[in-house]
Amino acid sequence: MSTLNFDRQIEVVTPTQQWSGVSLFSTTRFGGVSHPPFDSLNLGFRSGDDIDKVKANRDRLGALIPNHPYWLKQVHGDVVHQIDMTTEVSTWSMPEGDASVTTSPGRVLAVLTADCLPVVVADEQASVLGVAHAGWRGLAAGVLERTVERMKALRPEAKHFRAWIGPAIGQHSFQVGSDVFDAFVLSKPETETFFKIDPGQPEKWHADLAGLAEHRLNQNGVASVEKSGLCTVTDSRQRFFSYRRDKSTGRMATIAWLQQ
Template structure:
């Protein structure tokens, strides 16, 4: 689903009570190639002033300064409501129960995932590449949310734009990492004909599987491939040096 937020073209999913979220695209920013135009990543090789301007534009579309993360392709989660948070915590997910607290994760092929309960009382946002996904970043995010809101129920998730199943070629190590956790995940891997040990992986399908297994009743997939849609999305796999989009999510301010 496409819409415009403070002049920025963004994509989003189903409407949820008490919850707001969207994923930026590569449009609406100030950058030049190969970071054109709305690169939000400070470590993507772009001009720092340009990134600051792009983050300023995103800030105008949300109710407060986002909690930006220094993502490490891991599975750790930070409580965004802590008073002693460092600048850009080195984790791959965050959770909040505070209305108006804006969570952010950056992506350029990895999956942006937002999770909430049916009443919009608690929220989580995760950066899920294959390493984080196989390491349990989504399960850890949901566990942190349950700890913050023990009575919450009716879990739902949106899996945003990421590398699609026709573009994500992986080696045997990736298949092994998921099969070691659950042999049923093999169905999300398709062998590459004539290429021994190479597979096409359905990253969004794997995220769907793990979310539902963890107790998320409603999972919505964007179906958007960052590699295929070059005019709309940044893709590290496609371009190498490139920018980063961001998922922004927050609970309705009081």
């Protein structure tokens, strides 16, 4: 995992592997103007933070990227938006959905997270790009499958897809009940391997959300998947916002675009 420090304040994390033709990163908490408990680079308007401070944080992010990101009103579903250079993009316009795809260089895709999985997918020729927000509900609903399907429809000739799963809640921190277990295992029994029974509470499991995502990506033709391995809950420097840890908290952004 690489860490970049763009202006000695805004710290981001990136994949270890190089992505030819694609720029991508996840922000951390550091480098913004928001006050606790949203300190400091909170990018989520719906978090409860002061709107002007979130806008100032988004302006800071905007100085690092080629265009305004295509923000989404995320609803833990499987709706995927197709974005091109004619698509209207603004800070305030946020259509409902949990993923977006593009074939247009310079068009910036974004998702917000604070424990859920941020997932970036592209083909090795960098001809098509997708970014998805996948909590357990969206993952079970098929948001990653829908994202890859739309990408393949846009570029039928594209081969050799790869993905990066950014900072998210780790298995040791993600205790779940039978609703989550059943949402995956009843339809795909082989996914039981991604759940470990909590020894102290037999009716509870610890779910490997990143492992479940990698499994689904592999099944849908994304052979190369890099998992960041960074847990938003237990990171020793508390670089990441975590809803499960703090409840009242901000949001990081995972950003990606096809290079010109």
